Amino acid sequence: MTRPLVILLTLLQLWGSGFASSRPKIGLVLSGGGAKGLAHIPILKCLDDLDIPVDCIAGTSAGGIVAALYAMGYSGRDIERIAQSINWLDFFTDRPPRPLVPFFEKNLDGRYQLEFFLDKGIPRPPSGLIFGQKFVQLFSELAFPLPGDIDFDDLPIPFRCVAVDLISGREVILSQGSLIKAMRATMAVPTMFSPVDWDNLLLIDGGVLNNLPVDVVKEMGADIVIAVDLGSPLLESGELGSADRVLTQTLRIVEAEQKKENKAMADILIVPDMRGLSSMDYFFPEKLAKILERGEAAAEEKRPVLAALQEKFGLKRSESEEPASPGEKTPLVQRKKKFILERIVIRGNQTLPTPFIGRSLGLRAGQVVDEQTLSRRIEDLYSLGYFESIYSSIYPLDEARLELRLDIKELPRAKLRLGFGYDDFKKLVITGNTVMTNLPFSGMRWESELDLVGLTRFRSRVLFSPQRLNFSIYPFLEVHYQQVPTRLYEETGRRLATYQKKSWTSRAGLGLALAKRINLEFSFAMENMDINALAASPYRDLATDRKDHLERFCLTVTADTLDSVWTPTKGFFLRADYEGSYDFTGTSIPYERLEIRVDIYDTFFWRHTLRLYGFWGISSAQIPFFKFFNPAHPMTFIGMGYDQLSGNEMKILGTQYRYKLSDFVYLQAAANLALDFEQEWSNIVYRPGLLWGIGAGLHLSTPVGPLVLMYGVGSKSLQQPRASRGMVYLIFGARF
Numbered sequence: 001m002t003r004p005l006v007i008l009l010t011l012l013q014l015w016g017s018g019f020a021s022s023r024p025k026i027g028l029v030l031s032g033g034g035a036k037g038l039a040h041i042p043i044l045k046c047l048d049d050l051d052i053p054v055d056c057i058a059g060t061s062a063g064g065i066v067a068a069l070y071a072m073g074y075s076g077r078d079i080e081r082i083a084q085s086i087n088w089l090d091f092f093t094d095r096p097p098r099p100l101v102p103f104f105e106k107n108l109d110g111r112y113q114l115e116f117f118l119d120k121g122i123p124r125p126p127s128g129l130i131f132g133q134k135f136v137q138l139f140s141e142l143a144f145p146l147p148g149d150i151d152f153d154d155l156p157i158p159f160r161c162v163a164v165d166l167i168s169g170r171e172v173i174l175s176q177g178s179l180i181k182a183m184r185a186t187m188a189v190p191t192m193f194s195p196v197d198w199d200n201l202l203l204i205d206g207g208v209l210n211n212l213p214v215d216v217v218k219e220m221g222a223d224i225v226i227a228v229d230l231g232s233p234l235l236e237s238g239e240l241g242s243a244d245r246v247l248t249q250t251l252r253i254v255e256a257e258q259k260k261e262n263k264a265m266a267d268i269l270i271v272p273d274m275r276g277l278s279s280m281d282y283f284f285p286e287k288l289a290k291i292l293e294r295g296e297a298a299a300e301e302k303r304p305v306l307a308a309l310q311e312k313f314g315l316k317r318s319e320s321e322e323p324a325s326p327g328e329k330t331p332l333v334q335r336k337k338k339f340i341l342e343r344i345v346i347r348g349n350q351t352l353p354t355p356f357i358g359r360s361l362g363l364r365a366g367q368v369v370d371e372q373t374l375s376r377r378i379e380d381l382y383s384l385g386y387f388e389s390i391y392s393s394i395y396p397l398d399e400a401r402l403e404l405r406l407d408i409k410e411l412p413r414a415k416l417r418l419g420f421g422y423d424d425f426k427k428l429v430i431t432g433n434t435v436m437t438n439l440p441f442s443g444m445r446w447e448s449e450l451d452l453v454g455l456t457r458f459r460s461r462v463l464f465s466p467q468r469l470n471f472s473i474y475p476f477l478e479v480h481y482q483q484v485p486t487r488l489y490e491e492t493g494r495r496l497a498t499y500q501k502k503s504w505t506s507r508a509g510l511g512l513a514l515a516k517r518i519n520l521e522f523s524f525a526m527e528n529m530d531i532n533a534l535a536a537s538p539y540r541d542l543a544t545d546r547k548d549h550l551e552r553f554c555l556t557v558t559a560d561t562l563d564s565v566w567t568p569t570k571g572f573f574l575r576a577d578y579e580g581s582y583d584f585t586g587t588s589i590p591y592e593r594l595e596i597r598v599d600i601y602d603t604f605f606w607r608h609t610l611r612l613y614g615f616w617g618i619s620s621a622q623i624p625f626f627k628f629f630n631p632a633h634p635m636t637f638i639g640m641g642y643d644q645l646s647g648n649e650m651k652i653l654g655t656q657y658r659y660k661l662s663d664f665v666y667l668q669a670a671a672n673l674a675l676d677f678e679q680e681w682s683n684i685v686y687r688p689g690l691l692w693g694i695g696a697g698l699h700l701s702t703p704v705g706p707l708v709l710m711y712g713v714g715s716k717s718l719q720q721p722r723a724s725r726g727m728v729y730l731i732f733g734a735r736f
Contacts, residue, residue, distance in 0.1 A: 023313050025055045027222025028070075029214050029266070030063030031259075032207035033230030034189070034279025037062025038083055038288060039272045039295030043228055044076030046299035052310055053317045056158045056220040058213045060206040062279075063228070064161035064186035065139075068179060071152070071159035072143065082142070088282035089663055091134045096383035098563050099571075103519045104445065104465075105385055107558075110565030111431060111734045112419035113704045117412040118434070128194035131388050132184055137375055139180040140392050144371035145339065148393025148405060151176045158220060161186040162206030162213045166195050171209045173216055174198075178393055194388070197409070214262035224309070227266035228298075230274055231259065268305055272298035283663060338370045339394075339402040348408040351438060352386060357408065360384065374404070386410060386437070413437050419734035421705065423633075425642035426454030426485065429736045451736060456483040465513070472513050476521070480505040486630070487643035493717025493725065495641070501626055502530045507554065519558045526551050529626060548624065549588045552581035562601065565735065566706050567666070567699070569609050573599040579627070593619035595629055607660040615652035623648050625681060634729035638670045639693020639714015641727065647679035647686075658699060666699040670710070679718065688721040697729075705733040 028047075030040050040063060047054065059067030069079050098106065116123035152159040152175050163172045163185040174182040177198075185196040185203035196203045206213070214227050263269060272294045281287035309315065343365055346354050361381050363369065374392060382390050391407040417433040433449045443464050451457040463476035481504050488496045509523025531546040555578040562571035576596045581587040595617040603609045615636065617629035631637055632645035637652055654672030661667060674691035693714025700707040708731040716723040 023315060024223035025221055026053055026315070027217030027220060027225045028054045028057045028067070029212060029217055029225060029227040029262075030057070030059035030067045031212045031228060031230045032059075032061025032063050032186075032205065033274070034062055035088075035281040035288065036230045036272075036274050036277055036279055036291055037066055038291045039230055039274070039298070040066045040228055041076055041080045041083065042292060042295040043270055043299045043302075044070055044079065046076075046303060046306065047226075048076045050303070050306055050310055051317050052306060052315050054157050056160075056217050056222055058160040058162070058216040058220070059186070060162040060211050060213055061187050061189070063230070064206065065183050068139075068159060068161065068183050069142065071155045071157040072146070072179075073156045074142075086138070088288075091138075092130060092282065094131050094133055096379060098565075099561055100380055100383035100516065102384060102516050103513050103558075103560070104447075104463075106516070106560055107519075108417070108433060108435075108447075110705070111421075111736065112417035112433060113734060114418040116416045116418075118414035118416055118436075119412060123416050126194060126388075128188070128190075129192050130194070132188070132193045133382055133387075133389055135187070136180060136184055136389065136391060137379060139183045140378075141371045141375050143179050144374070145337075145394055145396060145402070146179055147395050148178050148180075149176070149395070150179055152179065152182075155179075160213070160216050160220065162210050162216065163188070163196075163198075163203040164206055164208045166190075166202040166204050168201075171206065172198075172201060172203060173213075178391065180393070181391055210262070212259045212262045214265045218265060224267045225265060226268045226270070226306075227263070228270045228272070229259065229263065230272060268302065268309065270298050270302050285663075338368050339396070340400050341365060341367045341369050341404060342397055342401040343403050345403065345405040346408060347405065348410075350410055351413065352408075352410060353442070357381070357406070361406070363404070369402075369404075378406075413439050421731075421733040421736045423642075423731045424729055425487070426736075429454040431734065431736060455485060455736075457481070463511070465511075474511045474513070475509070476511055476523075477508050478506070478523075480507075486626075486646075487641070489641070489644050489646075489717070492719050493641075493644070499531060504528045504530075509554070517559060517561055519556075521554075521556045523554045524551070525554055529624075531626065546626075549586075550581050551585035551587040552579050553585075554579055562599070567701050568599075568601040568611075569603040571601055573597075589622065589624050591620050591623040591627065593617070593623055593627055593629075597631075609658040609660070611656040611658070613652075613654050613656070615650070617648075617650050619648045621648075621680070628679070634695070634708070634710050634712065634731065637672050637674065637693060637714075638695040638710060638712040638729070639672070639727065640691070640712075644717075645674060645677070645691070647677055649676060649678040651675040651677075664701045666701070667696075668699050668708075668710075669696040670694065670712075677718075686718045688715070688718040691715040691718075691721050695729075705735075707732045 044066070054070070057067045057071050066079060069082070098109065101109070116125055161174050161182055163174060164170070165172050174185065181196060181198065185198060186206050187193065188196055188204045190204050190208070211231065212227060212229050214225050217225055274294065277287060277291055281291065341363055344358060344361070344363060346357050349357060361377050363377055378390055378392055388409040388411050393405045393407070395403040395405065397403060414434065414436045419431045421429050421431070429451055430453050431449065431451045433447065436446045438444060439446070444462070445465060446462045448460040449458070458481045459478065461476060461478040463474045465472045465474035483500050483502045485498050486501045487498050490496055505525055505527040507523045507525035509521055511519065511521040513519050527550040529546060529548040529550065533545050557576045559572065559574040562568045562573050574597070576594070578594045580592050581590050583590050595615070597615050599611065599613045601609060601611050615631050619627070628646045628648055629650055630643055630646045631652060632640055632643055637645050637654070652672060652674050654670065656668060656670040658666050658668040671694045672692070677688055677691055679686045691714070693712055695710050695712030697708065697710030708729070710729040711726065712729065713724050713726050715721040716725040
């Protein structure tokens, strides 16, 4: 072979290899769509299967979240596992896991549906229905150990997400800084999620201006753009017969106009069929499954086109471009999961002292930490109820050490809560509550509550406790007024009358809070009873006006590990109340009473929840009738009327079974027995022996509280305990 030919062949070989290495730069764009964003996952899995490299990626809202995870190195299948592990119903609340909630807040749980902040005494709603702290915590775990000031071009795939500045109204392309905060900002749907502070900007969901940011990846240098559009198609003329459909069509027209230019710039446009699906389908598993199916169908439809693109340009991921495992997110930091905490920096707190926040976090310099440790500690700190948001950022100092920075945004120190509840006896009850913390000085807590309509009740309580609310001894003062309707029954089961149990109480004492689960209070109380006489009452105790002055010692022990008040699935609740009213205190009626209530819940095979409960009440013989035990309520004793099971001694054993049809619908059945029952009125004693009751019904879990409809059959009366009578019970809303 001649020398010129060898040179020519060498040049051709070099030219050919150079041409092969100059493949086009592939950009991927993922649109917003809320729950519909899950449709992006099958498309990412398809790209992974075809080994198509992605050189830059951008997204908005839900698409921004998925794009960020993909940019970090998570594969499509990794992201699918993450999505399947999320309890969406729980994530769309700011409520920490109930066992972490301090006892003082836990004690108010389940009584209110609305919450406002008090700004100089004026109620104002929060900036969004939820602050999104649980999403922030999830993003922090998934991004660990990325530094908090990362350039998004330094991720395994260069990344951008879109937000909008609520102040100026302009589009903001996030390209560096806190990746966690960027993910939270791009998903900040107005009114649903609170806006995100970013330097001097106030950021909301980027879908307001640019829901399909093809222009963004073009600016990043993409030669070929693959875009996924989750927008819903415009409705046909026959579908526009109602006002809500007209509004929906108007919003879709605006979105379609915004996306027109960007869609035209996309080389491959993937449009999953989203008809009949919405951005709020997070709470319906069957719809989430359908979203994934539609995404899979769209990916398969475009698979030949994507395969042709791969073949035309010889696309293949290099070894460094292969999706990383969740434990290997980025080459920027050492791929290790544990670091030594060198120091903690806390910023943004206005009223809470930095040392207090540091102590409550429970971390110290020199401690070994990983993402689970950090997440648990921050969740515990957030559960105190003092913060709107806590963003954690880590800054690796070397291969072994890191600095932790917390950016704190505090909540206002005063809250107003409102609620309502209904049952068959008291009918509608409206309730309101104000809580002021750390006012006028650190550690002070002032609660006031007012119930109206079906009953009248007012309570105001002041206590002083260390701010952490975890382990503390606290003094307290309380005043309490009540006027509660109470029914009287004959031994035959016939209702005689309803009297008003009216009293004023003041008390002072000491409390002990232990580990957010156990609370003890010892107090001395003075109570003035005022009960008007009932005409033609067969009971001597009610034949004349009653004005009794009681002075008593009180001891209350409470243990609470329930995961929910409205629909518990696991946990334990115990409450024991002792009252002792003695002659030496100056009381008008000496008596003693002790009542203990126990509830145990457990769930097995996911859908089946079993409740075991008991009640024990015992008292001295001279106890006044207005201090009788009165547990007759369908959730405590089904089968008898409200207040019918009223006496000075009793034991109740019961069980309840609940079957979960869906996240919102349950079937339930209950059975209970009352043993050793005794009722003494005007020296007449009734001991009916065994009282019983069984029932079944429907339990609906609604955003404003459970709706429970039950039918029960039980003992007709104290005189006829073996005869039966049927009753219908309806309970709705908050507990009172």
